Amino acid sequence: MDKSIRIQLPLDDKTVRSLKAGDSVLLSGSLYTGRDAAHKRLIELLDKGEKLPIDIDGQVIYYVGPAPAQPGHPVGSAGPTTSYRMDPYTPRLIELGLKGMVGKGKRNQAVIDAMKKHGAVYFGAVGGAAALIAKSITKVEVVAYPDLGAEAIHRFEIKDFPAVVLIDAEGNNMYEIGPALYKKIDV
């Protein structure tokens, strides 16, 4: 992990294109959070031709529903949730300029195609390293859908948030490259 690349968020196109699957990164800056319920509402707005409550151009969305913050902490444990549940919504957001996602687990081909076409990167945070990850979140504010509680859209300020590039803008996929190196049997 000593060779981690420091990345500033939001992302520009040049940075996105420079990242390669397998790179260890430390993310700093700001990102939005969102999971199933918030994504559903965003897409419903787009379907109705309405404006989104956040401008996602150049932004990164972290798939997380944090635990409640203890007194004196900005946030509770806050590790990634499984990303495929957001797959049906993601290509539309990438078309609108979403540059990155942080989550865990596989993505479908439609998401990967959109990432390649529009230039976006998928970062992985370690599932279940939630208390450790919370340490890198310095400020939290709710920006949309407060009624959703932990599932509301938050804006996180982060400092040295540890992640790995899982799928890069060329479609190289760490979930294929990594396991292929260590696979010894076929089922």
Place this chain on the structure above:
Amino acid sequence: MIRTIQASQITDAVTDLFLKANRFIGDDVLDSITSAMEVEPSPQGKAVLNQLIQNYEIAKEELMPVCQDTGMAVVFIEIGQDVHIANGGLEEAINEGVRQAYEKGYLRKSVVGDPLFNRTNTKDNTPAIIYPRIVPGDKVHILAVAKGFGSENMSALKMLVPADGIEGVKKFILQTVENAGPNPCPPIVVGVGIGGTFELAALMAKRMTAAPLTRRNKNPEYAALEDELLEKINKLGIGPAGIGGQTTALKVNIASAATHIAGLPVAVNICCHAARHAETTI
């Protein structure tokens, strides 16, 4: 002799157990990940395991939940037949314990009241899923399991037929783990139930996700099957966090039961490395 236990004692015990389970990972998991880290050939896999160990330490020190998905509360409760539970209903006592733990412990409330039409959060992580059993004696034993859904969603059940045999069972278990890939936060614990009926197989599998990683199956044939499956799973290449390596599972625990002449049910309940459970006897 009838022994009286107050419903409030059950509530307090359940509260303590869910707080403990969510904040402190078991020594069995910690030891298992520590030894895996020594032999994990993938540098990135090693780094993931290292993060997990650091995470458990932070959670313990700061009394934070190990994972933000503090799970659905599953309670296995064995009630001695000589016990009388006084001053309150058993289910409500358990649910009240869950309510208090999730409130006091700053644990995430992740339960919706209706699965399909009205997915509104119940806001207190109840209802718990409760499996009571009446056993001889005058004690109450409670096992509290906080079950995350990243791994629950990767679980599977199949009604195999006798002709599928041992090979069929192995294949189904390995396929389930391979399909799950990175999603259930490997390294995982694989709970397996073989035999019984449709629902008993699933229940045994769930119970096995909360068995100690140091458990040795008393039946030598099943013990050997557990070892063989663990070895094979760790050759699938999935690795820590699914980015490649040999530490995909920490343990395979199998429970079996008598079944029908026509059947061979197999349930695979996957649990993440954050295998959070705690137990006590009153």
